[in-house]
Amino acid sequence: xxxxxxxxxxxxxxxxxxxxxxxxxxxxxxxxxxxxxxxxxxxxxxxxxxxxxxxxxxxxxxxxxxxxxxxxxxxxxxxxxxxxxxxxxxxxxxxxxxxxxxxxxxxxxxxxxxxxxxxxxxxxxxxxxxxxxxxxxxxxxxxxxxxxxxxxxxxxxxxxxxxxxxxxxxxxxxxxxxxxxxxxxxxxxxxxxxxxxxxxxxxxxxxxxxxxxxxxxxxxxxxxxxxxxxxxxxxxxxxxxx
Amino acid sequence: xxxxxxxxxxxxxxxxxxxxxxxxxxxxxxxxxxxxxxxxxxxxxxxxxxxxxxxxxxxxxxxxxxxxxxxxxxxxxxxxxxxxxxxxxxxxxxxxxxxxxxxxxxxxxxxxxxxxxxxxxxxxxxxxxxxxxxxxxxx
Numbered sequence: 001x002x003x004x005x006x007x008x009x010x011x012x013x014x015x016x017x018x019x020x021x022x023x024x025x026x027x028x029x030x031x032x033x034x035x036x037x038x039x040x041x042x043x044x045x046x047x048x049x050x051x052x053x054x055x056x057x058x059x060x061x062x063x064x065x066x067x068x069x070x071x072x073x074x075x076x077x078x079x080x081x082x083x084x085x086x087x088x089x090x091x092x093x094x095x096x097x098x099x100x101x102x103x104x105x106x107x108x109x110x111x112x113x114x115x116x117x118x119x120x121x122x123x124x125x126x127x128x129x130x131x132x133x134x135x136x137x138x139x140x141x142x143x144x145x146x147x148x149x150x151x152x153x154x155x156x157x158x159x160x161x162x163x164x165x166x167x168x169x170x171x172x173x174x175x176x177x178x179x180x181x182x183x184x185x186x187x188x189x190x191x192x193x194x195x196x197x198x199x200x201x202x203x204x205x206x207x208x209x210x211x212x213x214x215x216x217x218x219x220x221x222x223x224x225x226x227x228x229x230x231x232x233x234x235x236x237x238x239x240x241x242x
Numbered sequence: 243x244x245x246x247x248x249x250x251x252x253x254x255x256x257x258x259x260x261x262x263x264x265x266x267x268x269x270x271x272x273x274x275x276x277x278x279x280x281x282x283x284x285x286x287x288x289x290x291x292x293x294x295x296x297x298x299x300x301x302x303x304x305x306x307x308x309x310x311x312x313x314x315x316x317x318x319x320x321x322x323x324x325x326x327x328x329x330x331x332x333x334x335x336x337x338x339x340x341x342x343x344x345x346x347x348x349x350x351x352x353x354x355x356x357x358x359x360x361x362x363x364x365x366x367x368x369x370x371x372x373x374x375x376x377x378x379x380x381x
Contacts, residue, residue: 047373048374119339119367121338121340121365127278165257170265182281182303184348197369198371201373
């Protein structure tokens with residue numbers, strides 16, 4: 001029964017139907033939550049004892065950095081599903097994540113630069129964290145141009161999935177860069193093993209901003225994957241009858 | 243799982259593994275060359291492999307030693323420590339807002355006669371965030 005459900009949901013047609021239904025309420029909820037989290041973080045949290053008000057960009061920078069890495073992991077997961085089970089839907093989703101991932105990574109670097117000016121005294125340094133995040137951005141951009149450089153979808157999809165799997169090693173490198181090498185970037189404030197080194201008053205809106213930004217971006221992934229499906233399945237009868 | 247799928251799964255995972263091994267080897271070979279700064283101990287060790295010489299601009303990082311900060315004219319001087327070794331830094335210019343004794347700092351410049359002449363100073367803030375009234379150390 002599970003197998004049947006899986007097969008049914010995994011067909012682009014039924015995914016499209018469900019995605020169309022949930023997309024708008026999904027986006028609405030997470031946009032509102034994100035706005036709420038930002039307002040909470042920017043207006044109703046105390047100043048930091050050393051950074052003053054400039055730390056508040058954390059409520060945009062950390063969600064963007066986190067989601068930029070999670071998106072690549074989702075893309076890698078989809079790529080494995082595609083390579084092993086040849087599920088068309090999973091590569092449609094993976095492919096529509098790439099430009100969104102590029103935008104989110106750019107935002108993470110951009111917000112980090114803005115944060116760096118008043119705190120570090122510089123907007124760009126080639127330390128391990130910043131450089132590995134720049135590599136992530138280049139990989140997203142490279143994947144987009146790789147996929148569009150083939151004139152046949154079958155080859156494009158397979159190369160795309162293989163390169164995603166070859167590049168996924170960058171994610172643990174970004175994560176551990178601040179521990180393995182000396183960097184200008186500080187080490188992680190939130191870890192799985194230790195108590196967070198952020199005051200609870202700041203941590204609550206930070207968690208909400210991460211959660212809601214992730215939801216918001218997933219809403220955009222749903223939206224974008226619907227367009228990808230329409231583009232790729234345009235010759236199918238169910239698309240024509242829409 | 244069917245046989246051909248198992249094969250494909252192994253092939254997919256081996257892509258991850260091979261790329262991880264390749265990248266891992268490169269990073270292992272580069273080792274400390276990827277470090278953003280040297281600690282005072284590394285600086286004074288004069289390790290040939292790290293290629294720290296007075297003719298090369300390097301970055302030195304650590305904590306600004308308590309009660310070491312002084313200004314004479316336009317020359318700022320302070321000491322950077324990693325709690326094992328300490329190096330005197332001389333600098334002329336603007337300090338970042340977060341510059342503070344007892345906090346992290348990275349300076350770019352050259353070492354000359356036991357003194358580090360900095361051309362640029364970056365503050366390295368830590369991973370702690372809290373409201374000012376909870377900061378028991380500085381009060």
